[in-house]
Amino acid sequence: MQWYKYLPKIHAESMVEDGCVKLGILSGYQDVEAHGEAVGDPDENTRTIYSHDEHVKTDPKQLNPLERQFFDFGNAEIENFHFSNNRIEIKNHDDDLLAYCTSRPFNINAMRKMSEENIKAGNDAYDACVEITDHIGFIQALCDFLENEHGIRYKGHGDCFYRERLIHWTQAHNTAAWNIKDKKYSYQKECRIVFTPPSSFSEKSLIVNVPEIKKFCRLYDLSA
Structure with missing residues (x-):
């Protein structure tokens, strides 16, 4: 070629x-x-990594890897967790x-x-x-x-x-x-x-x- x-x-x-x-x-x-x-x-x-999930999440374990970057629960016990209809975009430099x-x-x-x-x-x-x-x-x-x-x-x-x-x-x-x-x-x-x-x-x-x-x-x- x-x-x-x-x-x-x-x-x-x-x-x-x-x-x-x-x-x-x-x-x-x-x-x-x-x-x-x-x-x-x-x-x-560069590229922009995104997540768009319209569903309701009631447990932190349901978060995808991109969403988890915005939460730091430490050792806390989580009650009444509600996360829904979110869109996240992160510009990534390779x-x-x-x-x-x-x-x-x-x-x-x-x-x-x-x-x-x-x-x-x-x-x-x-x-x-x-x-x-x-x-x-x-x-x-x-x-x-x-x-x-x-x-x-x-x-x-x-x-x-x-x-x-x-x-x-x-x-x-x-x-x-x-x-x-x-x-x-x-x-x-x-x-x-x-x-x-x-x-x-x-x-x-x-x-x-x-x-x-x-x-x-x-x-x-x-x-x-």
Whole structure:
């Protein structure tokens, strides 16, 4: 499978020639002023866990895990407990991960729209694209380098899901925040690789040269 990385030309050439890539901490992209409306996302790596139960509960043992977070009974004996028709929402910030973001398939209109937003934010235009010809080989080479050289461990990869961030508490255990994006970003068709940095990592981004990825990267002909 091919992935595509939209970049300023100078960075695209560096990726192809030197294997240079930049990973970013997901929470850092919440700064829309710095990253622009396309790359920035104020809700990046968050989800809202909710519970909505219209039934009457007369015993604390009937509370679900989300509801229990709002009660601290200690060792008290509870009498005349009544809890009904409640809706609870808790905005959850997932563990901060390092991410490398790409797109598929290539879309010149998406690239131009993202570029325009970059320019509005005072950042460099996307005027080049790197085609990653084998995404699995690329992931493996990048993962090996990051773990061996920086102690950064692979967490997962995949397409982003464009949907609301509201998750029922029964689904919270199998719905990650790192690949959820609002529908307004759907034109980007984003694919991500995410990594767990060591506890000592405190930077917002990491730039590395990974020679092993060069064989999977080539400049994409924008005139094609």
